[in-house]
Amino acid sequence: MARYVPVVLPIEVRRVFGERYEKIIHVFADEKLSVSYWGCAGKSLPARVEWDPKKTEIVDARLRGSVRTTAGPMSCWAHPKIWFNDYVVWERDIRDIDGSVPFDVEVMPILKNGGNTVKIETCMPPMPWCGHDSWFTVDLVVTYEGEQPNIAGPRKIKRFPWEEYLKNAAIGACIGAPALAAYAMTFGKPVKRHAIWGALIGAGGGVAYSYFTVGTEVEEVVAT
Numbered sequence: 001m002a003r004y005v006p007v008v009l010p011i012e013v014r015r016v017f018g019e020r021y022e023k024i025i026h027v028f029a030d031e032k033l034s035v036s037y038w039g040c041a042g043k044s045l046p047a048r049v050e051w052d053p054k055k056t057e058i059v060d061a062r063l064r065g066s067v068r069t070t071a072g073p074m075s076c077w078a079h080p081k082i083w084f085n086d087y088v089v090w091e092r093d094i095r096d097i098d099g100s101v102p103f104d105v106e107v108m109p110i111l112k113n114g115g116n117t118v119k120i121e122t123c124m125p126p127m128p129w130c131g132h133d134s135w136f137t138v139d140l141v142v143t144y145e146g147e148q149p150n151i152a153g154p155r156k157i158k159r160f161p162w163e164e165y166l167k168n169a170a171i172g173a174c175i176g177a178p179a180l181a182a183y184a185m186t187f188g189k190p191v192k193r194h195a196i197w198g199a200l201i202g203a204g205g206g207v208a209y210s211y212f213t214v215g216t217e218v219e220e221v222v223a224t
Helices: 162-187 191-213
Strands: 003-006 011-017 020-035 040-050 056-069 079-084 087-091 101-106 114-123 132-146 150-152 155-159 218-222
Touching: 020 040, 020 114, 040 132, 056 079, 056 114, 079 132, 087 101, 114 132, 162 191
Parallel strands: none
Antiparallel strands: 003 155, 011 020, 020 132, 040 114, 040 150, 056 101, 056 132, 079 087, 079 114, 155 218
């Protein structure tokens, strides 16, 4: 059975001027993504922003932060992307020599009064020697007047990793059944019976392997 654990996103509130304030949600802080061979790597987190239009005026909403990478030199590069609510709001090609590359993009037109999602992604060119690491720092900055909007981060669920147990049990059974069947054929024993015992022993070995390598709980981030 899943158990929910809150994930606290660091939040700052600061006065801009007069009755105008900024609420800064630190969504990703130097978050590392690694990609190798050819492809992309990504991660997303939900951030819920709620306000009462009668009491709060949202003046602006932006994603601010920076990206740095180990990609390079020559024909190798990283192509980081910042997504907000399924829209790519920032992307470019960068290399290690660029250092920390800042970004500051407006997301006000696609900010939802409710659930929002911030996603980071990095891709590489189709050359196997261009694998790299990239680090992302992303803040969601909401500028408002009036009553402070409510911000909620994601939650993690702790659950039993049944997929890993089933997968490793199946692998163990596939190894154990033919192994004991071959033993039975070699020494003139009942093949079917030994194959069944081999599958059961292999499945048990897979369960034991899962217990010692994965444990009985895994964490997943889910929307609030």
